[in-house]
Amino acid sequence: MRAQLPEGTDNATIRNRTRQIAGYMDMHGHLPADLCELEGPPVVARQVSLAAADRQQVVVDRVDDRVVRVWSQLPVCAAPASYRDWVWHAVDVVLPAPVPAGVKVCTPTLRPRDGKVRVDLPWQTPHTPPPVDGHTRALGVDWGVNTLLTATVADLDQAGSVLVEGRPLRFDATGVSAKLVRLRRHREHLHTKADHLARLRDGRPAHAPALNAKLVVLEAEHSAVCARIRHLNKALAWSAARWLVDAATAVAATVIYIEDLATLEAHGRSRSLNRRLSGAVRGAVFTAIAHLAAKAGIAVVTVPARGTSSGCPRCGRAIKHVKTPERSAAGYRWATCSCGLSMDRDHAASQRIAARGLANQAKTRRGRNGNTAIRTATDTPVRRRSRRPTPAATIRPVRDRRKTAPTPKQVRPATVKTSRLLPLRRQVPAPAEPPPGTAGKRPAGRTPQETQPSGPVRQVPHTVPTTAPRHPHRVRGAVLGRGFHRHVRATPITHRDGSTGRESGSLRIT
Incomplete structure (x- = not known):
């Protein structure tokens, strides 16, 4: 058999x-x-999918805030032949507590069981799209080369000039990106090895149970690595989006401008190649940003990406990319210009993106899918916002050095308290005097051990560990966007009043 x-x-x-x-x-x-x-x-379980019918057969009416009446036209016989075989039935559904009062109730699904009718009730939260123009404060976001997201806060004054802040906002996921690269390399290695074993098995006429067993193990490992990559990409995308929306809410920005990398894709290629070039994480990040920003009432607009990193945000001339401000060797981390600009490349690009968005608000168009974009944009120079005036330094009075009066008592600064773990120098007892005749000799070393002890003598180990034990990393109270992974570094969220941290009414991912 x-x-x-x-x-x-x-x-x-x-x-x-x-x-x-x-x-x-x-x-x-x-x-x-x-x-x-x-x-x-x-x-299969009995169910009546009312969502597959139109309004000629199903009507949902809202009786009050807690009751919904579902009218459904159902047949009264097994083989209905005319309209007389169909009768309208009314089902009153009591809404549970988690359903808000002002939501739109959609067509439910009825599941009769145990003499009762259970209802799968979906609902929709009404959403008004935010305006696409008329913004005075925006957040410009650049897909960074060094970091995943680099943002800057920009304001539009009454004269039409764009003012930016000197402090950048960064979401650095270099460690997670390196881990994703390692996982993708491992996935490709498993796929190549499984393909090689499959060719070997197909070339043998006899039965090869050993190769089949190896193929099963490799396919299971390949599926596990793919699932791990998907989960890590999703966590990274939603954490970055949550951090960006929280930062925009904290600085009271009403719009987020992001560069559209689709304008830089190679034309004439296949869709799969363009998708691999653009990166799957960036597409997931943009979807998450649009979803969370809609809940917060913040508009998300894409601007053309060409020239955002090659032009100076202040004068518009071509900038030079170097490794560091001190080294003029060609690189990609730092941007310098003949007008005196010297800043991080991604920070300069985020300022240019914010200026493009604020200066071309009248050209914003909304597509069929609801996404807003600026197709053609002109660059506007930005100016750095003037720093807040600092209080003038207190002028110290000139010390009176005359000897005509008694010397005044000097006020000395308070003594600096040290940690309780480290005693003061005067609290440490003085070392005992060495015995005579031992000066100039090196320490005797460890205690000599007996080669043949007469009894149970505890031997001194040859190597004594001097380093502290290593403990695994444990993230306690991690919030998405700040600390979901130990290799993610993000700028803390700073509110308008100067406080840091998440707002009490901030949206969370559930």
């Missing part, structure tokens, strides 16, 4: 099918013709 079965059939399948066939023979007295005769018809 095993010779007639296909390759890869395990013992459990053979045992279960044998018992199933034996039970069928005991009941009917003959072998089944095929698998459909062996197994009965599938049994």
Whole structure:
């Protein structure tokens, strides 16, 4: 029987099918013709999917804040032939507590069970799209080369000039990106190895159980690595989006401008190649930003990406990319210009993106899918916001050095308190005097050990560990956007009043 079965059939399948066939023979007295005769018809739970019908058959009315009445036209016989065989039925549904009062209730699904009718009730929260123009404070976001997201706060004054702040906002996920690269390399290695084993198996005419077993293990490992990459990408995308929306809410920005990298994709290529070039994480981040910003009432607009990193945000001339401000060697981390600009490359690009968005608000258009974008934009120079006036330094009075009067008492600064773990120098007892005749000799070293001890003597180890024990990393109270992974570094959220941290009414991901 095993010779007639296909390759890869395990013992459990053979045992279960044998018992199933034996039970069928005991009941009917003959072998089944095929698998459909062996197994009965599938049994599924009874349900009435009203969402598949239109308003001619289903109508949902809101009675009050807690009751919804569902009108459904259902047949009264097994084979309805005319309109007289259909009757309207009314079902009153009491809304549970988690359903808000002002939401729109959608068409439910009825599930009769145990003499009751259970209802799967979806609802929609009404959402008004935020305005696409008329903004005076924005957040410009750049897909960074060094970091995942780099943002800057920009304001539009009454004269039409764009003012930016000198402090950048960064979401650095370099460690997570490196881990994703390692996982992708491991995934490609597993795929190549499995492909090689599959070719070896197909080239052998005889049965190869060893190769089949190896292929099963490799395919299971490949699926596990793919699932791990998907989960890490999703966590990274939603944490970055949560951090960006919280930062925009904290600085009272009404719009977020992001560069559209689709304008830089290679034309004439396949869609799969363009998708791999653009990066899957960035697409997920943009979707998450649009979703969370809609809840917070913040508009998300894309601007053209061409020239954001090659032009100076102040004068518009071409900038030079160097490794560091001190080294003039060609690089990609730092941007310098002949007008005196010297800042991080991603920070300069985020200022240019914010200026493009604020200066071209009238060109914003909303697409069929609801996304807003600026197709053509002109660059506007930015100016750095003047710093807040600092209080003038207190002028210390000139010390009177004359000897015509008694010397005034000097006020000395308070003594600096040290930690309790470290005693003061005067609290440490003086070392005892060494015995005579030992001056100039090196320490004796460890205690000598007996080669043949007479009793249970504790031996001194040759190597004594001097380093502290290593403990695994544990993130306590981690919030998405700040500390979901130990290799993520993000700028703390600073509110308008100077406080830091998440607002009490901030939205959370559930």
